[in-house]
Amino acid sequence: MLRSLKALALALVVGGAPIAADAASDGRGPVTNLPLPRFVSMKAAEGNVRRGPSLSHRIDWVYVRRDMPLEITAEYGHWRRVRDRDGAGGWLHYALLSGSRTxxxxxxxxxxxxxxxxxxxxxxxxxxxxxxxxxxxxxxxxxxxxxxxxxxxxxxxxxxxxxxxxxx
The missing domain is CATH 2.30.30.40 (SH3 Domains)
Known part of the structure; x- marks a missing residue:
């Protein structure tokens, strides 16, 4: 239930920063021009999941599983909005992610x-x-x-x- 509330809060509150649309009209990310949504994996052993796409946004939780598959649903600058298999997610810095598929x-x-x-x-x-x-x-x-x-x-x-x- 707590994760569902966090996901709802993430969808409703993004700290006023301009957020990229989930996908451009052609289904491509506005930053990378790669398909949205798309699957990636965690490159790092630990990654702070933030409420919005910057270091000033609150950390909602931390992913602690290297190679965990995630789905990218939006892009903004160096940030990617991801979700896990439970539907929970938030914003991660792109340097924590890998194109290696798991x-x-x-x-x-x-x-x-x-x-x-x-x-x-x-x-x-x-x-x-x-x-x-x-x-x-x-x-x-x-x-x-x-x-x-x-x-x-x-x-x-x-x-x-x-x-x-x-x-x-």
Whole structure:
């Protein structure tokens, strides 16, 4: 409930600073010209999530998980508005973020498979909340790697990849 209230406060109060629109009319960020929304990951081991896009804005909380996937929903100067898998978020400095893609496993005891077909043999089992590196993605499957194990998982069991996203 507290996170929901913080997210609502973030949406309503931005400290008077001019805030970039969530996406330009063509779905691109006004600063980077990259697609909005888009997924990234935490480069830093710790990042202050602020109420607005500057150091003068209050810190609402701190992300403390390196490689955690986040979704960028807006840009303003060197700041990116992000949200996590729970829908909570705020503004982070771009230097804390990486374009390296990761996902969070959203299913307990997810068996990753040798090939992207339902009857393929399992090669590993990942627990709920595991952060995995994201590789290739097909319409319904993505290749992921964590803890030295890799395999294919259904997109529906992952957060940090778009449902229609394809990756080579």
């Amino acid at each position: 996902v969070i496993v959203e299913k307990d005891r997810l068996v990753v498979l040798a090939r992207p077909v339902p009857d393929a043999p399992g090669v590993a089992e990942f627990g709920l909340g595991v952060i995995a590196a994201l590789g290739k993605c097909l319409p319904d499957w993505c290749e992921i790697e964590a803890g030295g194990h890799s395999g294919w998982a259904p997109k529906s069991a992952l957060w940090g990849v778009g449902r229609d996203e394809l990756r080579d």
